[in-house]
Amino acid sequence: MSALPFASEFMLRALIGGSIVAVICAIVGTWVVVRGMAFLGEAVGHGMLPGVAVATLIGAPPLWGAAVSGAAMSAAIGLLQRRGRLSWDTSIGLLFVGMLSLGVIIVSHSRSFATDATSMLFGDILAIGWGDIATLAVALAVVATSAAVFHRAFVAAAFDRRVAHTLGLRPRLAQTLLTGLVTIAVIASFQSVGSLLVVGMLLAPAVAAGRWARSLPAVMALAAAFGIAAVAAGLTVSWYAATAAGPTIACTAILFAAASAAAAAGRRRTARSAHPHPSPAPARAAEPSSV
Numbered sequence: 001m002s003a004l005p006f007a008s009e010f011m012l013r014a015l016i017g018g019s020i021v022a023v024i025c026a027i028v029g030t031w032v033v034v035r036g037m038a039f040l041g042e043a044v045g046h047g048m049l050p051g052v053a054v055a056t057l058i059g060a061p062p063l064w065g066a067a068v069s070g071a072a073m074s075a076a077i078g079l080l081q082r083r084g085r086l087s088w089d090t091s092i093g094l095l096f097v098g099m100l101s102l103g104v105i106i107v108s109h110s111r112s113f114a115t116d117a118t119s120m121l122f123g124d125i126l127a128i129g130w131g132d133i134a135t136l137a138v139a140l141a142v143v144a145t146s147a148a149v150f151h152r153a154f155v156a157a158a159f160d161r162r163v164a165h166t167l168g169l170r171p172r173l174a175q176t177l178l179t180g181l182v183t184i185a186v187i188a189s190f191q192s193v194g195s196l197l198v199v200g201m202l203l204a205p206a207v208a209a210g211r212w213a214r215s216l217p218a219v220m221a222l223a224a225a226f227g228i229a230a231v232a233a234g235l236t237v238s239w240y241a242a243t244a245a246g247p248t249i250a251c252t253a254i255l256f257a258a259a260s261a262a263a264a265a266g267r268r269r270t271a272r273s274a275h276p277h278p279s280p281a282p283a284r285a286a287e288p289s290s291v
Contacts, residue, residue, distance in 0.1 A: 005239035010126055014235055017128035018249065020136040021192045022205065022227025027147050028185035029206035030220045031178055035158055039089060040077075040179065041202045043096035044186045045195040047073030049103025052120050052190075057106070062120070063135070066190045073099055074183045078176055123194035123246030125235075132191065139188045143181055147220075150177055155216070192231075197250035201227065204253035208260035226256050 005011045032041055051069025052062045073095060080091040107120075119127075147154070157174040182202075189198045209222035234249030241248075 005236055011235060011239065013128050013130065013133065014125045014245065015232060017133045017136055018125055018192050018231035018235065019228045020133065020140050021189050021201065022231050023224045024136070024140050024143050024185050024188050025201045026205055026209075026223035026227050027143050027220050028181050029202040030209075030216060030223055031147075031154060031158075032182060032202050033206045033210065034216070035178065037178070037182060038199060038203055039096075040092055041182055041186055041199045043077075043092045043099075044070050044073050044183050045190075045198040046096055046103070047099035048187065048190060048195055049120060050099055050106055052195075053103050053106035056120075063132075063187070063191065066187050069099070070183045070187050074179050077179065119194070121194045121196045122244060123190065123192050123197065125192040125245045125249070128191060136188055139184055143184055146177065146181055150174060151216075154178060193246040193250050197246060200250035200254055201230075204250075204257040205230065208253075208257040211260045211264035226260070227253065230256055 006015055032038055048066040048069045051065035051067070051072075053065070054060075055062050055065025076095050077091050080095070153174040154177075157178075185202060186195075186198050189201050193201055205223040205226035206219065208226045209219045213219045213222045230253035231249055234252040235245055237243065237252065238245040238248040
């Protein structure tokens, strides 16, 4: 085994695949943070469990099961909102618990599921192959194209739905499309960090970038840089410290977000110290009237 982590082909594949996932999560995660959709990402991540469990039991690729189950979860959320009187978070909460329970039931029914369950929950980025990387590249192309084409609709729907209606941007459709992008990002991240840690990759780089950039495209670009750095650093730490790669990457991304917040706070304190506000002039007594 090589002493340098990325001299090994499986580590190089993990780096490339993880970097693609980081860019996907940066694009979608920026919208997740702006729209407050973290619960949706968590719900879709756990909603994949039944499909992954069934796929594993029948010998099909787990990613296929994750895609089917995640798509079903997203479609069910949209259906409950359109046909029922439930709120957004209530619909997600009910489906979240239902799909998670179903996944646990399927897993518990099998006697030989321990290793696969661990991979499901925490990912297995070191097992990424070149075929998986090609699939991730297609997912990135879909996400990036959709985000660019529907950027105006997403912005309008996020900040003023009435304006979006007035401009004919169809905010309900924009919400559905955004839910679909979150689903794609979660499925793409599944093999890298698993269903339990996927929200960390969606949120942490975008939160870290939001401290330093203002426009949405700039936040996405900087979040991608933070995410790729977290993948590279996490894989390096896991190589030398013999830790699980997926959780190490997710933990590194969250540490980057914390460090970014601390650095931004320090910059604000330094700026205030360098440019203190002038003290207000003392009030003068009112001059007597000449009348």
